[in-house]
Amino acid sequence: MLDVLIAAHDHPTAAQVLDRVREHQPGIGAATVYRTLSLLVEAGQARVLSLGEGASARYDANVSRHDHVLCVDCGAAMDVAAPLPARALADMASRTGYDLIEYDVQFRGRCPSCNKAHRKQSKTNEKRNRSV
Secondary structure (H helix, E strand, O other), X not given: OHHHHHHOOOOOEHHHHHHHHHOOOOOOOHHHHHHHHHHHHHOOOOEEEOOOOOOOOEEEOOOOXXXXXXXXXXXXXXXXXXXXXXXXXXXXXXXXXXXXXXXXXXXXXXXXHHHHHHHHHHXXXXXXXXXX
16 A cells, blocks of 8 residues: 555545555455555654645655645645745744644645636636626
């Protein structure tokens, strides 16, 4: 299962991991996949990306410090590097009183595919509104 996560660059959901694992092990059960994903996260071999309320959690085998760009329409997630300067982290710790251990930044927007569809839909709506 870890091999499936390592090979994936699309931050798959648990259901997607299940489908991909079943390509190699057709008889594997969903509970086994969900339990194993949980154990991989607990062991620090994978991370869970929480993309907001109502969105399916996604899994990432890249456990090094990195950030993400998330599509608000289709849920696609992409790794990016957006490190904060050490001074910003020190300032945040000072202002909050927290002993900061780690951080990650999530940028939200529309992926190129969804953005194209959104622009097309907006143009269609504009034409429709002008003809009314």
